[in-house]
Amino acid sequence: MNSILDRVSKDYGRRNSSSVYNSGDIFEPSSSSNAKQRAKLVEWLNSVLPHLSLPINASDEDLRAFLVDGSVLCQLLNKLKPGSVPECGGTLHSSEQRAENIKRFLYAMDEMGLPRFQPSDLEQGSMKIVLQCLLTLHAEFMLNDGGHNSSKSGADASRRWKLLGENFGCGDVSYIEEFSITRSSPSPGERQKTGLDSKFKRALRSPVMPEPSAALIHHVGHKFHEVFQLKHGSHTEIPAAKISKMMISNTLDISPTQSLLSVVNGMLDESVERKNGEIPQQNNLFKTCEEKYQSRIRVLEALATGTSEETQIVMNQLQQIKELRFSSQSISQEVVKTQKSYVEEFNQLGEKVRALGNAAANYSAILAENRKLHNEVQELKGNIRVHCRIRPFLRGQKEKQSVVEYIGENGELIVVNPSKQGKEGRRSFKFNKVYSPAATQAEVYSDIQPLIQSVLDGYNVCIFAYGQTGSGKTYTMTGPDRATEENWGVNYRALNDLFRISQMRGSTFTYEITVQMMEIYNEQTSDVLDLMDIGLRNRAKGSTAMNERSSRSHSVVTIHVHGVDIKSGSSMRSSLHLVDLAGSERVDRSEVTGDRLKEAQHINKSLSALGDLTQLLQTSLGGQAKTLMFVQLNPEVGSYSETTGTLKFAERASGVELGAARSSKEGRDVRDLMEQVVSLKDAISQKDDEFEKLQLSKDKKNVCTGVDNETHSTD
Numbered sequence: 001m002n003s004i005l006d007r008v009s010k011d012y013g014r015r016n017s018s019s020v021y022n023s024g025d026i027f028e029p030s031s032s033s034n035a036k037q038r039a040k041l042v043e044w045l046n047s048v049l050p051h052l053s054l055p056i057n058a059s060d061e062d063l064r065a066f067l068v069d070g071s072v073l074c075q076l077l078n079k080l081k082p083g084s085v086p087e088c089g090g091t092l093h094s095s096e097q098r099a100e101n102i103k104r105f106l107y108a109m110d111e112m113g114l115p116r117f118q119p120s121d122l123e124q125g126s127m128k129i130v131l132q133c134l135l136t137l138h139a140e141f142m143l144n145d146g147g148h149n150s151s152k153s154g155a156d157a158s159r160r161w162k163l164l165g166e167n168f169g170c171g172d173v174s175y176i177e178e179f180s181i182t183r184s185s186p187s188p189g190e191r192q193k194t195g196l197d198s199k200f201k202r203a204l205r206s207p208v209m210p211e212p213s214a215a216l217i218h219h220v221g222h223k224f225h226e227v228f229q230l231k232h233g234s235h236t237e238i239p240a241a242k243i244s245k246m247m248i249s250n251t252l253d254i255s256p257t258q259s260l261l262s263v264v265n266g267m268l269d270e271s272v273e274r275k276n277g278e279i280p281q282q283n284n285l286f287k288t289c290e291e292k293y294q295s296r297i298r299v300l301e302a303l304a305t306g307t308s309e310e311t312q313i314v315m316n317q318l319q320q321i322k323e324l325r326f327s328s329q330s331i332s333q334e335v336v337k338t339q340k341s342y343v344e345e346f347n348q349l350g351e352k353v354r355a356l357g358n359a360a361a362n363y364s365a366i367l368a369e370n371r372k373l374h375n376e377v378q379e380l381k382g383n384i385r386v387h388c389r390i391r392p393f394l395r396g397q398k399e400k401q402s403v404v405e406y407i408g409e410n411g412e413l414i415v416v417n418p419s420k421q422g423k424e425g426r427r428s429f430k431f432n433k434v435y436s437p438a439a440t441q442a443e444v445y446s447d448i449q450p451l452i453q454s455v456l457d458g459y460n461v462c463i464f465a466y467g468q469t470g471s472g473k474t475y476t477m478t479g480p481d482r483a484t485e486e487n488w489g490v491n492y493r494a495l496n497d498l499f500r501i502s503q504m505r506g507s508t509f510t511y512e513i514t515v516q517m518m519e520i521y522n523e524q525t526s527d528v529l530d531l532m533d534i535g536l537r538n539r540a541k542g543s544t545a546m547n548e549r550s551s552r553s554h555s556v557v558t559i560h561v562h563g564v565d566i567k568s569g570s571s572m573r574s575s576l577h578l579v580d581l582a583g584s585e586r587v588d589r590s591e592v593t594g595d596r597l598k599e600a601q602h603i604n605k606s607l608s609a610l611g612d613l614t615q616l617l618q619t620s621l622g623g624q625a626k627t628l629m630f631v632q633l634n635p636e637v638g639s640y641s642e643t644t645g646t647l648k649f650a651e652r653a654s655g656v657e658l659g660a661a662r663s664s665k666e667g668r669d670v671r672d673l674m675e676q677v678v679s680l681k682d683a684i685s686q687k688d689d690e691f692e693k694l695q696l697s698k699d700k701k702n703v704c705t706g707v708d709n710e711t712h713s714t715d
Ligand SMILES: Nc1ncnc2c1ncn2[C@@H]1O[C@H](COP(=O)(O)OP(=O)(O)OP(=O)(O)O)[C@@H](O)[C@H]1O
Pocket: 390, 391, 392, 394, 437, 467, 468, 469, 470, 471, 472, 473, 474, 475, 476, 480, 547, 549, 550, 551, 552, 581, 582, 583, 632
């Protein structure tokens, strides 16, 4: 029997579940059926609340209009079950009051365990749900009313049960009709005695049906057990015919019980049919429903699975977003860091650019400072610098024994007297530089190049060559005949440098360079100006035994420089004297006679004057000049005397204190001061003269007036 009850319970349970979630599915009434139900509901409402006088053919919207303020619902409940809900505000139509009424009604429905609708259903949703709820209420109170009020007419009760039956979808409800008429309320004890399975109770309920009343349970219960006990466990032992027989027998003394047994019998028949392999139609319905629900479950499961997959996807996406956000943050930090380092680098670069700008701006000043330092070094050297150069033996000379024994790197020189032995025959000298016979013109010039450059900075420079005839003076200063650039002498190289450097300084200085050449012959200075015009073309030459190209004149090349500082506008003037002196040989060895002897004597006189700073070179050897002397030596043994004489003279010249050289600009300052002193002296002298004149005129006046000097002595 339990299996049958379970079966019935299960099937009705499904119906119940279905109706909860889809009221329009199994119990979906047709439109005509719907109208019929609505009409019956109206009829019921009018019967309970006569003052309503609802039209029998009221539409859903008409009902909504009646019910929407909730007051009718509350009245209905209080009428059916007095005190179910607190006093309702029937006349108030505020939205708050309406909501409160509906809330109270629905609360009461919940309390009774009856299905309910949502407030929104009543306000603007589907009235179908509302109507079903009221029909359920109708059914509930029809049953209760039957129990509590047995005086109701059988016709009314029949209608209510019919309505309930239709709501249940049970079709024929005749057995319920008979049953409801005869039932009575059992005591609580009787209810327990019935022992009616709760599942069975549920099985008799529709989705909108409340728990069966105690009366129904009682009346059905005790006979039901008998029936099921008959069938339980022995379907085959007690055939259906026997049950049918029982149904018509007098043992089941009340017809409602018989009706119920008819239902149970039908169920048992279905069971028997199922046993025989036949599929009852209702089973088909349940199966269809089951399949339908299984399908829905599958859909829900799929949805759930899908949802979980989607959730996983979303989670993955969230994770990716997190990672992207993290990457974005780290990139942002990296960008900020990079920007910071760029800013720092830009700042550093800016500093460097500014430093470079300052350096560029100070470039001229730095160059000037450089020049100043360079010249200060030159000035510190002070004395006449002496560079000694030894000529090589000439081509065709047979005797090649040299008087030069040793040449040191730092200007040391030892010469040997071929006629003396040992220490006595040796003499040591020390100069600024000593060049061996192998020294080239370029090497010799490179050491004096700084002096040449200082001319462009305003210094006067004098470079002269001294030595016996044929020792190489002209070679050093000018170069050999038909000289190439490689063996140019100092003069060409100096001029070349001055032009080159002045061009390099073109952006800061403008230079005007002029060259002057003169020759002094026999110290007849009055001829100098004439000879200047003649120049090298008319340079006097003669032939001596010492040197086939011996010169008996002093040749002077003077380069005048006038420079203007473009920025400051200051100017300076300087000069470079390049002197090729006449030979220093002794008259007795030159074998010159007559005019030649006379010339030699003058030359010697001139050379002697060099030691005392002759008038010729005075300006060049003064405090404002830098002076360098090339001491030229003939290495031949036969020239030993002249060589030692020349070396001694050079040694003497090197000891001459010229004082520090000064730029012509500084010289101007001194001159300016001197001029101021002179003008001051002149002014003082002028005042003295004026004072003297005044004194004289005063004396004259005293003499004329006969005033005694003593009388006015106190004046
Ligand atoms: N360093 C040298 N290398 C090669 N030849 C030289 C060198 N010095 C001088 N000579 C040669 O020696 C000869 C004499 O030189 P140079 O005329 O220059 O002497 P000097 O001292 O000028 O003589 P003078 O006083 O008579 O003019 C020339 O033929 C010259 O070419």
